[in-house]
Amino acid sequence: MNLFSLGLLTISVALVSGVLTGAVRGYATKWLLDLPNARSSHDVPTPRGGGLAVVLSFTLVAAGLYGLEQISFQLLMLVLGALPIAIIGFWDDHGHIPARWRLLVQVVSAVWALYWLGGMESVRVAGEVYDLGGLGSVFAVLLMVWLLNLFNFMDGIDGIAGIEVISVALSSCWLLVYQSPSFPGGADILLLTLAAAAGGFLFWNWPPAKIFMGDVGSAFVGFVLAVLALQTSSEGTLSLTVWLILLGTFFVDASVTLVRRMLSGQRWYEAHRSHAYQRAARRWASHKRVSLSVLAINLCWLLPWAFAAVRWPRLEPVLLACAYAPLIGLTLWLEAGKQGG
Structure with a gap:
C-alpha cells in the first residue's frame, strides 16, 4: 500500500466513523441518554454509546486490510477479541450489567488474545529478555483487563478519550515506522486506522460533546491498544516500557486514584469523579482545556521519553521513572482519589 x-x-475511515457517529447519535438520543447526577462531569442530558461507530469502522476496515493482505490473520484475530467486550459494553450502556459478567467477558477475550499471541512466557525489559513462565501469561491477561478498564475509568469528560486514543495510536505508529522501514507492516496500519476512527468520533465528542463514547467504545479501544502493545512487545518492535510511557497520563491518573481510594477505605469500585482530570476540569471549568493539556503532555512530554526508550533500551527503567515522576506529582497535587471528590 503506497502513501497515497x-x-x-485514513481520511475514509475518519469520514465513515464521523457519519456513523451521527447515525448512532440519532438512536442514542432516544435510548441511551446520560442524565447528569452527583458523580457526572456534564450538566445537560447527553447521549452515550457513540463509540459504537469506532467499533464498526475499525473492525470493518481491519477485516478489509486482512483481505488485502495488509495485516496477518493473527493480528485480525487479536483485534476481533475486542468485539465481545464491545457487545457487553453496548448492553451496559443500555442498562447496568453486573461487574462480574463484564469482568468474565473481559477475561475470556484476554485469554483469546493470549492464545493468538502464543502465550507470554517472557518479557523484554531494558534490552534483556526475562523468562516468566506461566506468570507471564497471567501478567498479560491482567494487563489487558486493566488497560481496557483504565480507558473506561478515564472517559469522563468531553474529548479526553478520543485525544488519548489518537495521540497514543499515532505516537506508537510513528515509533514502529522509525524502528522498521517497511511501512505499513501490520500493527502500524491498525494503529493508524484506530486513530482515524477515533478522529471521526472526536468531531462529535469535542467540547461541548454532542455524544459520549460509552462503555462500548472506551473498553474496545483500551483492549485493542493493549493487544497491539503485547503483540509488538512479543515480536520485539516496541517494548512494554515504551507503551507504558505513551499511556502515562491515563495510567498514572487511574492507578494513583484507585490506590488512594483503596488505602483510604473508600468503596473504590463505585462510580466517582475524583480522578485528577475530573478535578482539573472542575477547577478550570473547562473540559477543552484539560483535554488539550492531555494532548500536550502526550506529545511534548511522553513521546520524547518514549523515543528515548526506543533509542536507548537499557535505560528504560530510568526513562519510565523520569516520565512518570512529574505526572504522579501533578496527580497528587490535584488530590486525585481524595474522599469527597
Missing part, C-alpha cells in the same frame, strides 16, 4: 492509498484510507 494510505492517506485515502
Whole structure:
C-alpha cells in the first residue's frame, strides 16, 4: 500500500466513523441518554454509546486490510477479541450489567488474545529478555483487563478519550515506522486506522460533546491498544516500557486514584469523579482545556521519553521513572482519589 492509498484510507475511515457517529447519535438520543447526577462531569442530558461507530469502522476496515493482505490473520484475530467486550459494553450502556459478567467477558477475550499471541512466557525489559513462565501469561491477561478498564475509568469528560486514543495510536505508529522501514507492516496500519476512527468520533465528542463514547467504545479501544502493545512487545518492535510511557497520563491518573481510594477505605469500585482530570476540569471549568493539556503532555512530554526508550533500551527503567515522576506529582497535587471528590 503506497502513501497515497494510505492517506485515502485514513481520511475514509475518519469520514465513515464521523457519519456513523451521527447515525448512532440519532438512536442514542432516544435510548441511551446520560442524565447528569452527583458523580457526572456534564450538566445537560447527553447521549452515550457513540463509540459504537469506532467499533464498526475499525473492525470493518481491519477485516478489509486482512483481505488485502495488509495485516496477518493473527493480528485480525487479536483485534476481533475486542468485539465481545464491545457487545457487553453496548448492553451496559443500555442498562447496568453486573461487574462480574463484564469482568468474565473481559477475561475470556484476554485469554483469546493470549492464545493468538502464543502465550507470554517472557518479557523484554531494558534490552534483556526475562523468562516468566506461566506468570507471564497471567501478567498479560491482567494487563489487558486493566488497560481496557483504565480507558473506561478515564472517559469522563468531553474529548479526553478520543485525544488519548489518537495521540497514543499515532505516537506508537510513528515509533514502529522509525524502528522498521517497511511501512505499513501490520500493527502500524491498525494503529493508524484506530486513530482515524477515533478522529471521526472526536468531531462529535469535542467540547461541548454532542455524544459520549460509552462503555462500548472506551473498553474496545483500551483492549485493542493493549493487544497491539503485547503483540509488538512479543515480536520485539516496541517494548512494554515504551507503551507504558505513551499511556502515562491515563495510567498514572487511574492507578494513583484507585490506590488512594483503596488505602483510604473508600468503596473504590463505585462510580466517582475524583480522578485528577475530573478535578482539573472542575477547577478550570473547562473540559477543552484539560483535554488539550492531555494532548500536550502526550506529545511534548511522553513521546520524547518514549523515543528515548526506543533509542536507548537499557535505560528504560530510568526513562519510565523520569516520565512518570512529574505526572504522579501533578496527580497528587490535584488530590486525585481524595474522599469527597
